[in-house]
């Protein structure tokens with residue numbers, strides 16, 4: 389417990405002091421640029437090793453009809469290995485002392501708000517090729533909705549039961565996308581995500597028994613639901629897939645899997661001796677609201693493209709003050725989460 393506090397304190401000391409200047413790439417200019425906070429981490433105009441991707445009409449159709457897209461590699465090998473090294477160092481610091489074969493997937497496999505800790509992850513999350521793709525797939529106004537590491541290190545035999553991501557954080561409109569950037573090759577034995585193509589067409593399935601689920605995610609979401617099971621005090625979605633098996637998404641490191649927010653999927657245990665590491669980011673329409681919260685408040689996330697009708701979104705993590713508040717609040721949550729795990 390005390391060791392865990394010390395460890396977290398060490399993590400907090402590493403938190404960046406101020407928001408980085410977004411310095412969007414050409415073609416991603418915001419119409420009303422936010423005030424530029426003190427620069428940290430980025431050199432405007434510097435190449436970040438991104439490999440741009442142009443979304444095609446066929447991609448759009450595939451996402452609409454099948455509910456997913458697999459993009460080619462979006463990072464040069466050097467950029468990928470620098471990203472990997474950076475996020476792994478944060479993972480190691482936060483998770484040190486935990487046995488990843490213990491605890492639930494939510495406890496062992498997640499590190500929320502990685503963009504607060506890693507400037508490389510922030511770079512990809514806010515300015516990477518997936519952001520441009522989101523303009524074509526979501527629309528002209530896009531915000532960052534979630535960033536986290538979802539790591540399955542060797543020995544992590546916990547899988548994730550069938551769910552759709554908008555069951556965990558019900559956002560409206562239903563254009564939100566989950567994007568999974570593979571840092572390792574994903575193969576059959578190291579914990580692929582398995583999809584049920586077309587399942588997104590069922591829409592926002594009711595998860596409704598009056599129970600309450602406390603999300604492990606950064607936003608502390610609460611939702612009600614019938615397709616839940618209890619896991620270490622948390623309620624976790626477990627949908628009935630009948631006899632159907634998901635299709636494993638095999639990926640090369642650097643590729644990105646994009647999923648519709650209603651896509652049903654599982655994530656399999658890592659039975660290999662290799663890691664399976666993912667940077668998981670969610671993107672939403674800039675005006676997307678949290679349908680699971682009273683009054684449907686806007687989801688807070690940095691505005692990346694276009695405009696928003698919500699001033700609180702316009703400011704979020706775009707001013708030094710907002711960035712500092714957001715980082716501090718998330719750090720407190722992270723500390724409580726990891727400390728609870730050590731108790």
Ligand SMILES: O=C(O)CCC(=O)C(=O)O
Nearest residue numbers: 538548553581654655666
């Ligand atoms: O395997 C993964 O990284 C994704 C797990 C998942 O489905 C989720 O975090 O929503």
Ligand SMILES: [Fe+2]
Nearest residue numbers: 551552553653
């Ligand atoms: Fe998921």
